Amino acid sequence: MSLEEKLHTDMVAALKARDSELVTTLRMAIGALKNEKVAGKSARELTEADEVAVLQREVRTRKDSAQAYTDGNRPELAAKELAEADVIARYLPAMLGDDELDALVAEELAAAEAAAGEKPTMRQMGAIMKAVNARVAGRADGSAVAAKVKAALA
Template sequence: MSELKQQLRSDMMTAMKARDALTLGTLRMALAAITNEEVAGSTARELTDVQVLAVLTKEVKKRKESAEAFDGAGRTELADKERAESAVLSAYLPAQLSDDEIPDLVASVIAELTASSGEAPTIRQMGVVIKAAQAKAAGRADGSKIAAAVKSALA
């Protein structure tokens, strides 16, 4: 079992003993999402910490999108609950890169790709650069921000 999944289980037990309903419910949902991901596909598998982080990142993104939808519908109490759940899950994610650090990361990836291939990537190779940048960011930056930085760097 991955360390992060074990940490989530341990924190869930702590929340259960402390009768912290928000944290308990949020961690239960996160563990259910992880289990669903483990059994998805043709064979069951054990997720690594990186894969668990990807699931948690997806769950945080869902919560943020739900909060925006609830705000748009005038349901502030539900939006606040979604934001609180997002905050609980965000505590398990690595620190996010700032908006100033993302272009630097993209520039270093472009430099590495240029050094390995002998020529600078073009806008046609944007997908390759995005994939390499996302791998280097390792879940510390939103994919859309990385894509935007790559597009502006290659344009």
């Protein structure tokens, strides 16, 4: 069952339960997935990684909106955005912990050192980031990965 199908099934259940807030949030998430399918010159099917990326973008958008509402002294709207972000986040894969992320960064640094024959420098940060991001596949925030790689190279 694809992520979109799971969202649709849960939306139908929420409709039957008359949970209007959940229905609205799930409809927005399904809409974002459908928009991504038809974006570009031709329609395409989304892979699971594409679906996860779209949902991560939706969560990030809602958290940014919540921060803007908080800064604008609108806590009720910020709470609504955070609640929507929490609902969408339930459909994302579990995030990696700090220890797991540190281990992945260490493995990629060791691989880069073995390939180059010397300890990697900040010049290789981009290549190491690319390798780590490919392995975490949406289970860690990009800024957290960048911070870990930068700290390991320093």
